[in-house]
Amino acid sequence: MTKNTIGHNIRTLRKEHNMTQEQLAQQLNMKRQTLSNYEIGKRIPDIYELITIADIFDVTLDEIAGRKKSGKSCTKKADSPLTGSQPD
Secondary structure, three states: OOHHHHHHHHHHHHHHOOOOHHHHHHHOOOOHHHHHHHHOOOOOOOHHHHHHHHHHHOOOHHHHHOOOOOOOOOOOOOOOOOOOOOOO
């Protein structure tokens, strides 16, 4: 994940939703230039801005960050501390 990946993905999402930088910047309560700096990789949005962007475009943070979906679960079965057996 790089600043350019995040910026590129924000720009792509914005264009897919037929929004201008000005329109998206208004929804994010920021200046258009700040959004432009994100899109060109000059700056990186903070986590709260990324969450808002994800909500606006109905995507996950992983998608904005350019992470691929592996289809693997992040959870791993572990022994239950109460019974010593694995959960079902």
